[in-house]
Amino acid sequence: MEGGSADKIVGVEEEASTTPVPDMVQVGNSPTYKIERKLGKGGFGQVYVGQRVSGGSDRIGPDAIEVALKLEHRNSKGCNYGPPYEWQVYSSLNGCYGIPGVHYKGRQGDFYILVMDMLGPSLWDVGIL
Numbered sequence: 001m002e003g004g005s006a007d008k009i010v011g012v013e014e015e016a017s018t019t020p021v022p023d024m025v026q027v028g029n030s031p032t033y034k035i036e037r038k039l040g041k042g043g044f045g046q047v048y049v050g051q052r053v054s055g056g057s058d059r060i061g062p063d064a065i066e067v068a069l070k071l072e073h074r075n076s077k078g079c080n081y082g083p084p085y086e087w088q089v090y091s092s093l094n095g096c097y098g099i100p101g102v103h104y105k106g107r108q109g110d111f112y113i114l115v116m117d118m119l120g121p122s123l124w125d126v127g128i129l
Contacts, residue, residue: 019073021048027105027108031056034050044078046072067115070116075110083107083112100117
């Protein structure tokens, strides 16, 4: 698909602010991750590949070298009353097949951030969407 048409299909809501995404992420007691390429975006945030800055030895889990980082701006509709409700949903579904494990969550600057497992290629990557 050309020219960002994927964004139009998903029905992306514009960010509440033009706050730039940080280059590095560290929330709670998580390691520091360098933000790499964008994996996708939707109505309530953006997902990036995060590369662990130091240490790490696994493909998944809290010691993973590469993770998915979901960033949601604090002024988005999903954050009207604090951290996104999505955090509670992930906590309830933790360990369910096909649901990424969330290892760290917190706020850095203007963003609420989830640090989670990379599950594999996205539907966009495999040509389904």
